[in-house]
Each structure stands twice: as C-alpha cells, then as structure tokens.
Amino acid sequence: MKKRSEVLYFTLRNKKLLIGSGIILIFLILALIGPSFTQYKPLDYASPRGAEPPSAKFWMGTTFFGQDVFSQFVNGLRATFVVGLLGGGLGTLVGMLIGFTAGYRGGIVDEILNAFTNIVLVIPTLAVLLIIAAYLQVRSLMMECLFIGLTAWPWAARAIRAQTFSLRTRDFVDLAKLSGMKPLRIIRDEIAPNMMSYLVLVFILQFGGAILTAATLDFIGLGPTNTISLGLMMQYAVLWGALPFGMWWWFVPPGLAITAIVGALYSMNVGLDEIFNPKLREI
Amino acid sequence: MGLKVENLTVYYQTLRGDVRALEHASFQLADGEIMGLAGESGCGKPPLGHSLIVLFPPMKYIAGRVEVDGEEIPIWDAEGMNTYRFRKISLIPQYAMNAMNPIRKIGKMIGELLEARGVDYKDMLPELKRRLDLVSLPHEVLNMYPIELSGGMKQRMVMVISSLLNPSLLIADEITSALDVATQKAVAEMLVEFRERQFINNLIVITHDISILYQIADSILIMYAGVLAEKAPTKSIIESPRHPYTRLLISSLPEVGVRFAEKRLMGIPGNPPLLLNPPAGCRFRERCPLAYERCLEEPPFIEVDKDHFVACWKEYENHAQAR
Amino acid sequence: MLRLDKVSKIYRVGAFGGKALLAVNKVSFEVHKGQVVSLIGESGSGKSTIGKMILRLLKPSEGKITYNGEDIGGFEGEALKNYYRQVQGVFQDPFSSYNPIFKADRIFRVVHEEFFPQVSAAEWGERVEKALSSVGLNPAHVLNKYPHQLSGGQLQRFLIARALLLNISFLVADEIISMLDASTRIDVLNLLADLKAYGLSILFITHDLSLAYYISEQAVILYKGNVAEQGAVEKIFNNPLHPYTRMLMESVPRLDRKWEKGVRLVDRDVENLRTGCPYYQRCPVAEPRCALSQPPLVEVEQDHWVACVHYESGADVLKPPALAG
Ligand SMILES: Nc1ncnc2c1ncn2[C@@H]1O[C@H](COP(=O)(O)OP(=O)(O)OP(=O)(O)O)[C@@H](O)[C@H]1O
Ligand code: SF4
C-alpha cells in the first residue's frame, strides 16, 4: 500500500516520464484514429498534380506523385508502433528467455549461452539482411519485426542475466527451493517480479531500438515492400528530390516523428529509472 | 573540556512527515572520556553520531548546540563544518571497508585528503608510519589499493586516517560488528591506545554490543526511541542500572557460562515505538513494567547520583525523596 | 539422525574458475534427535557452506551427508520434497529471506501450495494462526503485511513458524539472531530451545560463543573449513584445548571479566604453506613440525576431540601450553 502510493507520488512528479509518455500517447492516438480522417489510401495517387504544399484538402500536402502525405504519415506511424511493439517485444522475450536461463542456471549452461549471445552480438546485421533481401522479392512488415527481434536481444539478455545472477543468490530464492518450488516457477514468481521495473526499462529500450533499426532499414531500401512506414517515407522523399525541391512537408513530419518518439522513449526510460531507483530521486 | 551537547534535536524528513529520531539530547564528556553509545536498532544512535559530523538531508537540524573543548561547533552548517571535520571531530564509519576509493592507492588518497586540509603529506609521513606500526600494518599498505586489504586491515587503516590530525573527538560507528572476535578485540584495544597516546581526547563508540563497551568504555549512554535514557560510568550501567529499559536490556544479554537448561533469560516484550508519531510522555511507557500515570509526561534527564543520569519518573521520585 | 561423513566443498573462484578454494575440509559430525549442535567459527570459516550442503542448496565436492541413514545426494523429485518436509533452514538476514514485493505471509501460502494442496484454505488458515501463536506472534498483528512493515524478530519468527507448519524434525539455523536486537535475540533463542524440548534437532550456526553455550549440547569449532575442536559443549567451554578455541574464548567480550592484556597476536609468513596445520599462521604455540603435516582430530577425553600436535597422544589435557607471555 505505502509503497504503491510512493511510486505513484514520484510518478506524478516526474517530468521526464510525464512528458515522454505524453508524447508517445499523442502519436499513438494519431496512429490509431488518424487513418479514419482521410479517405485516401497511403499509396493511392490521390491528386493528379502532385508535390502540393499543405492545404485544406491535403493537410500535409502531397508527394511528388500526388500521394496524400497525411495518410502516409498516420499509416506509417502505425507501422512504426507495430515494429516497436512486435520487434521490441520479441527482442525482450528472447532476451528474457536466454538471460533468465543463463543467470539462474549458471555454470556450463551460462557459459554456452554467453558464447551464443556474443556470437549474435558480433554478426553483422546488415550483411545478413542484404542476403535475405536478395532472396526474397516481397518483404512484409512482420518479417521486419521478426528480423529485428531476433537480432536485438543480446544486450537485453546480458542485462537480465546480470540481474538474475544477483537475485538468485538472495535468501528468498533459497527459501523457495526449500519449499520445493520448480526452477521455472522460481524464475516466474520470485525473480521476475523483482525485476519488473527493470524489464519495463528493457522493453522500452528495445521498443525504441526497434523503431530506429526499422527506420534505418527502410531508409536504405531494405524495408518492407508492400506497406508504408516513416522510414520508407523518408527514403522516397530523399530519393525523389524532396530536399532540393524544398518539399519540406514530405520529409519533415516522418523525421520529426521518429526523433520525437525515440527521444520520448529514452526520456521515459530515465524517468522510470528515477522512480524505481530511490537513489536517483530528486527530493 | 571535552564534549558538551545541549538539547540536540535532529529529525529525518520523509514523505509522511518528520521522524523524530533524536530529541533533547544533553550530555557532557569529561577530558579523555571514552563513551559507549548503545541501544536497540532505531533508537537514535546513528542520528546522534552523524549529526556531530555531517548533517545532510534527509537529516534536518532542529535545535541544540555542541561544544568541543569550549568552542561551539556549527553542526547545522555543512559548509562551515569543513573546518572542523578531521581536525576537531572525526568519524570512523560503519562500513569503513567501503569508505575508501577503490581505485586510489591508499597513500595517494591520504595525500589528497591532507592537501584539502592544507597539510603537507611529506611532513605527515613519519607520523603516519609511526601510527601504522602502532596498529601493526606494514608501511607497504600506502602503496596498495583498498581491495588488497582484508576487512580487519581496512578497518585499522581507516582508524589511522580518521585520527591522523589528532581530532579532539572521534566517533566510531559500529566498527566492530562485522569483525570476528579476535580482530574485534584488537581493534577495540587500539582505540583505547589512541586515547592513551593522546591522539584523540574523547571517543564515542557506537555499538549494539554492550559487552565490548564493558571492555573499553569509561561511561555508557543508553538511548531509547530517540531520547537519552541513562548515562553513567560503565560499571554502574552494567552492575546497577537504574532505568527500567537498561535493566531489562542488561538482563537479556546471554553470558558465557549461562545455559538455557539452568537459567532461562528473558527478552523485553514489545517493540520500540515508531518515531513518526512517538507517544507523548516517556517513550518506554508501553513496554515498561513500572509505568504509572506520571509517565504520560516526558521524564527529565537528571543526575541521580554522581555522574549518573537517568530519564525516568520513578528514579526522579526516589532521588527527590533521598534529598 | 543427520550425519556428515568427511564432507568437503571446493569452490571454483577467480577468472574462468581457475582457482580452487577449499571452503570445507573433511568435516564429520552427527546430530541426534532432539539435540542442538553449534557450528562455531569466524567469518569465512565455511559455516554457511555446511548449512547449505545439508539443505541440498550446494553439492559436497567430497564426502557424504546422510539423513536417517540415507544419502541425501540421491534425493530427487518427490524424495527431495519429502526431505524438505523434514529438514528446513532459517537464514541469517531476515529481510533478504522475503521477496520484498510480496506480503510476508506469502511464505505460508507457498508451503500450502507445494506441500499441502489437499488441505482446505480455511483449515490452512487455522494452522498458520496456530503456528504463529506458538512462536509468540499475534496473527492479527502480523498477517497481511509487507516485510518492511515487520521487525527483524517478527520476520525471523515467521520463518520458524513456516518450518513448524511442515512439522520438521531438523532445522538449520544459520546465524538467525545475529541481525536481531539484544532483547529480541533472547526470545528467538528461547523459542528454539523450547522446540528442541519437543524433539526438534537443530544445527545452530553462530560466531557467538555465549549463544552457543546457552543453547547447545555439542559444538564444532571450525577454522578455515577445518575442525579444530569438537565435542561436548561443557568440555570445550570449560576446558578449551585447541589454541584457536582458547584465543576465541579469550577474546570474546564478556560482561563479567575484562580482556586479558598482552596476548600475542601472531602472524607468520606462510605464503605457500600447503601442508601443515591450518592454524599455523596465527598460532602462538606452534612448533616447527606443525608446518609439516596437518594434525588429525584426536579424542583427548571422552567426547572431546582436538586437532593439534600438542594433544596428539591425548596427553597434557590438563595443562595446555600458555598462550600469553
Ligand atoms: N559461491 C561461492 N563461490 C566461491 N566462494 C565462496 C562461495 N560461497 C562462499 N565462498 C567462500 O567460501 C568460504 C566459506 O564461506 P561461508 O559462507 O561458508 O563462510 P561462513 O562461515 O558462513 O562465514 P560468515 O560468518 O561470514 O557467514 C569463504 O572464503 C567464502 O569466500
Ligand atoms: S518514566 Fe515511567 S514509563 Fe518511563 S521508564 Fe520510568 S517508570 Fe517506566
């Protein structure tokens, strides 16, 4: 009870967390309800003219080909959140699986998993992706999520392993063993709940990381081929000369949104850290 | 002149209000007196010890004055205290083991510490070496990192550093509790030796282990729930305690030679009160077997015998009658 | 009932586990029904390691631990659970024994789920209340609270109550009172003594000699993982023979006697001593032969064993070599 209200107290007082989550919330709402405000599909050629600045009809103007930028933007936001949620979520899950197992088991299991983690860590992600891209003609958003999740987990695994390592030597874990609890249950019911705040942080960082990676992949042309995303928007904008022609409405919104979302996530991360870690609290 | 503490009151600030950790503490130490400070956890030992050296948030100075050798110490002024720390008042912290910067060689660290106080390391070196000899540490430790020392060695090292500038008052905070009995004894005896050689004038030893105090302290101050309960020469506290709390505390200590089968010792029933809203009157009231109506008022800390102070109405009345 | 037979534990330490640390070396003792055996030694002497091996939280590197004649190393699954029905532990730090984010009484729920799923919730509640009362706690005051809302003494009693719910016959009590205040200490100690009267056997791990003497019949004095002296408590306390035990008895702060002055603290340079008496480095009465081989544990009088060359023949029991001077 007391502890809860204390956390709540600091949550409500923490500007970094409030601002960060406020920004995320605004973008999330935009991504959720935005598409219903426009009758154009993101890839449809809505306007015969193209390259129009923002107007009452096209709130964010049109692309070189006459596509509605607003529609692209809100749908791209959706894709961005999907990548963050699924890619980041997958990375967190794999990281938890490996980290908990290595940290709790220790010994030889730990050494093997550690070696595996290190290998994945040094594999050049881009090279692998180029190879995959060469084989597959049509790439989907889901595949991108899968790929990001499966390459981003190593540092999450390391962080979780270290935490598990220190928690499993605590007396309450020994006591759980003396109660005949099975390892899986000990991890789930005793260790993981103690790291909840930590796991949330890991997820937030994975979320932000996945968004950035996706934007990078899209921007260099390794993104999905059948949808729109903020990264793809930027790629097309640059590719079709939005910069020299001064079509700021094409590239500024996606660039700003990615920066704002990732920035907000990191700000949330710092804020949460302060809330969970009493030593960092500003009194 | 020793140490004089008058009406010292220090609170801890928390979200739910002030924790009244130390209230109306008044006592004096004669020249050269070694005083033990004992009591249960949460009784106010650390606030008393720490407020004499660094009073930082969440600790809050409320009232009171402190004099060392007749000079007033501005304990409410963290900046102003810099002049007095190490020189006049010094502390051996509880976790001395961790108090040293792990990536600095010990000699270098001492050099920086002295420099900050305008003392030259070279000038100090002969004396430093003499003191290392005294605590049986080889001179090489100055070229070592703290991690290379064992717990007992670190403890002795910190003792040397804390007392290097011959502070008038040295406070040792639970420094023996993590040591095994042999090292414990060696460290405790060295503290007495420091006084004997007049490196320090007064020593306050904070501990929950009263039997150590019996070995080295001249007097013992017993605290309960943030207030002073009793202060008297060591022998009186151990053999003829007057405050009901002290009596129960002493009789609950198991001694080598006492066996359960022969004599069942008794603890003190109940728990100390929370200091967020301590009960009015005597704070031991709820656990005191002698409590009566008058205990609803706070008993004064008075001298009932020579050098024997007690805060208890029963003793107050006995004393008034005797006069 | 519980027997350790030449039990050793080697830890792998250092980078890549390259170094071996002999934390416990061929320790043997037995705890009978209704008996309290004290395991005494300074920090790092291997006391907790022994406790954890008995609780199957660590595997001995050598030797065997048997419970009622059965090797506990062989227990798996149901057999292990059955072992834990009878053998339980309480640890040094009451606060670290609780998962800080759950209410303290969750430890009872876990026991209910794991060991007594067939018992109804209502009946279990009654049993918990009874166990709490028998350790001197008022259930209404202590149930439904978070660990930080309870005192160390209350938490420690909770753990003992948890062990009682299992109806155990052996308890490993690892420094369970060192974190408690003097006034609470004695209550917990008395509680253990009362339980013993009902037939509970206890391994009482401590570095406090007066506590060991207060409660136990047998004592094992451990130095760096080796048994220095072991046997009946009265014999060891009234006639300590091993130089280490005597040093301990001499330095323990007492309220009835001041420390003796001028006892030599020895610190011999023994960089590479692999053989020899483990206490050689600090022993004030060592002889050259002490560095050559480790003295065996010898029974110098009935139920009193010492590992020191001065007593190899069992002689000189009444006049140990002087430590001071
Ligand atoms: N998991 C571990 N890995 C490596 N070394 C260990 C481990 N646990 C304990 N040790 C070492 O084994 C020795 C014995 O440790 P143990 O915890 O059994 O001592 P103890 O007698 O219980 O000490 P204390 O009184 O401090 O609790 C120590 O030197 C310790 O550093
Ligand atoms: S003042 Fe009253 S309650 Fe307090 S110790 Fe004395 S008799 Fe007990």
Ligand code: SF4
């Ligand atoms: S064997 Fe030698 S070194 Fe060991 S305790 Fe006896 S006298 Fe001392």
Ligand SMILES: [Mg+2]
């Ligand atoms: Mg231990």
